[in-house]
Amino acid sequence: MSETVNHRSSQTEPARHENAIQTRYDELVRAAEATVKVYTPAEAIDLAGEAGILFVDVRDAVELSEGKVSGAIHVSRGRLESHLTPENPRYVDDLDDAAEIIFYCAGGARSALAAQRAQELGFDRVGHLAGGISAWKDAGGPMQVIEDRC
Numbered sequence: 412m413s414e415t416v417n418h419r420s421s422q423t424e425p426a427r428h429e430n431a432i433q434t435r436y437d438e439l440v441r442a443a444e445a446t447v448k449v450y451t452p453a454e455a456i457d458l459a460g461e462a463g464i465l466f467v468d469v470r471d472a473v474e475l476s477e478g479k480v481s482g483a484i485h486v487s488r489g490r491l492e493s494h495l496t497p498e499n500p501r502y503v504d505d506l507d508d509a510a511e512i513i514f515y516c517a518g519g520a521r522s523a524l525a526a527q528r529a530q531e532l533g534f535d536r537v538g539h540l541a542g543g544i545s546a547w548k549d550a551g552g553p554m555q556v557i558e559d560r561c
Contacts, residue, residue, distance in 0.1 A: 436520070437520075439524065440519075440520045440523050440524065442527075443523040443524050443526065443527035444523045444539075446527055446530060447523065447526040447527055447530055447537055447538050447539060448526075448537070448538030448539075449523075449538060449539060449541050450513055450538050450539065450540050450541060451541055452540065452541070452542060452546045452547050452549070452550035452552060453550060455513055455515075455540050455547065455552070456547070456550060456551070456552045456553075458511070458513070459480065459481065459482070459552065459553060460481075460482065460553075462510075463508070463509060463510030463511060464509070464510065464511050464513065465483075465484065465505060465506065465508075465509035465511070465512050465513070466480045466482060466483035466484070466513050466514075466515060466540075467483060467484055467485075467486050467512055467513070467514045467515070467525070468480065468483045468484065468485045468486070468515060468516070468544075469486060469487060469488040469491060469514055469515070469516050469521050469522055469525045470485075470487070470488075470516050470517055470521070470544070471487055471488075471489070472485070472487060474517060475557045476557060477544070478544075478554040478555060478556050478557055479544070479554070479555050479557060480515065480544065480547060480552060480553070480554065480555070481553040481554060481555045482555070483515075483555070484503060484505055486503060488516065488521045488524070488525055491525055491528060491529075492528065492532065494506075495528075495529055495532050495534065496532065506534070509536075510536060511536045511537070511538065512526075512529060512534060512536065512537045512538070513537075513538050513539065513540055514526045514529070514537065514538070514539045514540070515539060515540035515543050515544055515547065516543045516544070517543045517544055517545060518542065518543040518545055519539065519540065519541050519542050519543040519546070520543075522539035522540060522543060523539045525539065526538055526539040
């Protein structure tokens, strides 16, 4: 039997598990952005506070200490599907009155995927905030301070 030695240089691709998804994360995000509305921070700020516009923060709870978009609701990306399914006890009733749902996260990737998933689940007026809350803050968007949850 011959032994195979696996030498990887810093310029080669990392080893992949044989069942690994072959699409890269950034490709998944770009594909999601091609299917949903992408709001610039300026566009999203102009919509803030308008009737029927619902901002949904999909960051993890530990990230909320940085604050959130004023008036936004929190639905972590990890539990998104349960919050978007009306038959589920975790369904978020605020979604019923939303004419447009704008998802956001820290930098824009998770929110693009969340918006795409919401669309797949039947929500037709969804989008996401390009650049996430970081871009929102940089553009001077109104923030809500989150009190200590302990």
